Amino acid sequence: MAPEHKLAHAAFTIYQDTEPPEFWTNYFGVSPSRAGAKGQPRLMPSGMMSSIPWRQGTWIVxxxxxxxxxxxxxxxxxxxxxxxxxxxxxxxxxxxxxAQMRFFCYWDNESGDRVPDVPDDIRTMMEAMGGTVEIDEYR
Structure with missing residues (x-):
């Protein structure tokens, strides 16, 4: 049985070229879902190697x-x-x-009647830390 398609998920992302991805792994004490340094080969979620290397340092959970x-x-x-x-x-x-830091939110709204729910306290927290909350809505 195939898993159901989820209509939402989120990722915490840091983009920067000053520190290697391991810096952020050590800082948070969390292994990333994806990470890479600028110019390094980029492994795609599919498991295939991209012909385009990382364009900037990226750390994603x-x-x-x-x-x-x-x-x-x-x-x-x-x-x-x-x-x-x-x-x-x-x-x-x-x-x-x-660096740039954000919560990047996937939001499937094919029906056109779903409203993204981002709590005000999370928006305020991210702004106070210098980050943003972005929603990528699909219709």
Whole structure:
């Protein structure tokens, strides 16, 4: 039996070229779902090697395999807990490494009647740490 297609998931992502991906793994104490340094070969989710290397350093932790929900809130709360957010020194690290940090949310809205649920406290927390919450909606 094939798994059901989930209508939502989220990923915490840091993009930067100052520190290697292992820096973020050690900082959070969490293994990434995907990571790579600028210029390194890029392994695709399919297991195939891309002909295009990483264009910038990337460190990603996804909720897709851990949470079974079609709402964003459980995915985002999972990532907050799993990564120990908020962290008092994270904003300074993001600034020092010239990084971009975000929650990237997948939102399937083929029916056109679903409204993404991002809790205000999570938006406020990410902004305070220097990050953003982005929703990639599919119709």
């Amino acid at each position: 996804s909720s897709a395999e851990a949470i079974m929900s079609d709402d964003l809130t459980p995915h985002l709360r999972y990532l907050v807990g799993h990564l120990g957010l908020p962290r008092a020194d994270l904003r300074e690290l993001i600034e020092r490494t010239c």
